[in-house]
Amino acid sequence: MSDSFRAELRQWLEANLPPSTRGSLPEQEIPWGGRHPEYPNPDTKLWLERMVARGFTAPTWAKQYGGAELSPEQDRILKEELQRLQARPALFSFGLWMLGPVLLEYGTDSQKAEFLPPIARGEIRWCQGYSEPGAGSDLASLSTFAEDCGDHWKVNGQKVWTSYADKADWIFCLVRTDKDAPKHKGISFLLIDMNSPGISTRPIKLISGNSPFCETFFDDVKVPKNQLVGKVNEGWEIAKKLLQYERQNVSAAAFGGDNSFPLHQVARLSEGHDQGPIVDPIKRVAVAKGEMREQALSYLVARANREMGAGRISALTSVVKVAAAEINQQRQELAVSLLGMDGLGWSGEQFDSRALKETRAWLRSKGNSIEGGTSEVNLNIIARHILRLPQEP
Numbered sequence: 001m002s003d004s005f006r007a008e009l010r011q012w013l014e015a016n017l018p019p020s021t022r023g024s025l026p027e028q029e030i031p032w033g034g035r036h037p038e039y040p041n042p043d044t045k046l047w048l049e050r051m052v053a054r055g056f057t058a059p060t061w062a063k064q065y066g067g068a069e070l071s072p073e074q075d076r077i078l079k080e081e082l083q084r085l086q087a088r089p090a091l092f093s094f095g096l097w098m099l100g101p102v103l104l105e106y107g108t109d110s111q112k113a114e115f116l117p118p119i120a121r122g123e124i125r126w127c128q129g130y131s132e133p134g135a136g137s138d139l140a141s142l143s144t145f146a147e148d149c150g151d152h153w154k155v156n157g158q159k160v161w162t163s164y165a166d167k168a169d170w171i172f173c174l175v176r177t178d179k180d181a182p183k184h185k186g187i188s189f190l191l192i193d194m195n196s197p198g199i200s201t202r203p204i205k206l207i208s209g210n211s212p213f214c215e216t217f218f219d220d221v222k223v224p225k226n227q228l229v230g231k232v233n234e235g236w237e238i239a240k241k242l243l244q245y246e247r248q249n250v251s252a253a254a255f256g257g258d259n260s261f262p263l264h265q266v267a268r269l270s271e272g273h274d275q276g277p278i279v280d281p282i283k284r285v286a287v288a289k290g291e292m293r294e295q296a297l298s299y300l301v302a303r304a305n306r307e308m309g310a311g312r313i314s315a316l317t318s319v320v321k322v323a324a325a326e327i328n329q330q331r332q333e334l335a336v337s338l339l340g341m342d343g344l345g346w347s348g349e350q351f352d353s354r355a356l357k358e359t360r361a362w363l364r365s366k367g368n369s370i371e372g373g374t375s376e377v378n379l380n381i382i383a384r385h386i387l388r389l390p391q392e393p
């Protein structure tokens with residue numbers, strides 16, 4: 001059964017994966033979808049359309065929500081076959097990775113029917129409104145307030161570090177709906193259209209030179225009542241579940257063992273050649289150790305993916321998150337040190353463009369141990385929920 005599925009899939013992929021959507025994915029070609037999608041390479045759009053038509057952007061979701069109803073085993077085979085062909089992801093989406101899975105569990109039938117198919121088709125770009133100036137690791141201290149106004153909520157407050165808020169169509173947002181309840185018990189989970197009057201964003205510039213995230217302000221924003229997910233004041237459970245999906249999908253996909261420019265290529269670049277063994281024995285050993293770490297991480301990710309495919313999402317995602325952050329940061333440190341002075345370039349024709357990319361990737365990796373919950377916070381989760389260590393007095 002799985003052999004025939006693999007054979008049919010292989011045939012379909014060979015026929016439908018455009019050659020220019022294989023291999024490393026340049027940042028400007030990332031297929032974020034949304035209301036105003038940008039496809040500098042038309043094949044990226046074609047690839048997305050073909051994957052959508054098969055339900056393969058959300059392979060395990062029900063067909064009525066735009067999925068393909070694949071079993072966990074078939075989903076694994078699909079991932080393997082895509083990887084074998086070095087297929088670029090057809091869609092990058094916080095909706096697919098984070099919101100969709102919690103809507104499947106906590107959404108009403110009408111919320112699922114309204115939001116899941118456009119997510120699977122890449123028609124809505126979502127951002128995540130969790131962190132606030134006074135609530136990061138201690139997320140439950142958030143103070144953005146949603147006032148019950150009878151037929152709608154009125155939202156006031158501020159979020160921070162909202163990745164791509166200035167480009168997103170909708171935001172999934174944690175808001176306080178009861179100021180008097182214990183802090184975890186007065187939080188609700190709202191879906192808000194970024195076009196709503198009263199929402200504004202201000203980009204924040206990063207050390208890597210990019211501005212991928214923003215401050216997001218809510219000023220008397222009116223939100224229809226039916227955009228609340230789950231029950232009023234019970235959003236904390238949804239918030240935690242979504243973080244587990246974030247840690248698994250986003251951390252692993254974004255920086256886990258799948259660097260498009262392998263370390264041995266960086267070492268060759270540093271020695272001025274493209275082929276053959278790395279000449280310097282010290283570099284050779286460092287690269288071998290680094291690539292072994294990445295390989296080990298890919299097995300850990302695969303194991304967590306298998307659990308997730310079987311409908312189990314757990315604190316194991318914190319292990320993946322901590323390991324992926326650490327291994328990617330080690331990888332980036334090694335890459336810039338292999339490149340020597342060339343690893344410290346910022347711009348200019350004297351630098352190889354691949355080396356410039358490495359410098360920025362190294363700077364970007366500093367955030368890996370912060371985003372999606374810091375490594376310290378995830379180690380606390382591992383101590384409590386996996387190792388079951390006693391809490392501090």
Ligand SMILES: Cc1cc2nc3c(=O)[nH]c(=O)nc-3n(C[C@H](O)[C@H](O)[C@H](O)COP(=O)(O)OP(=O)(O)OC[C@H]3O[C@@H](n4cnc5c(N)ncnc54)[C@H](O)[C@@H]3O)c2cc1C
Nearest residue numbers: 128129130131136137161162163367370371372373374376
């Ligand atoms: C690249 C990037 C993208 C992001 N994207 C988003 C986004 O899209 N949406 C969003 O809502 N947020 C986003 N964030 C924010 C991120 O979730 C927070 O930065 C993170 O949760 C940490 O919060 P903080 O920055 O307020 O740090 P703090 O909570 O102030 O932590 C400061 C330091 O104290 C440590 N610390 C805090 N509490 C404990 C504890 N109990 N035990 C041990 N150590 C502790 C932390 O580990 C950290 O080292 C993003 C962050 C980054 C870097």
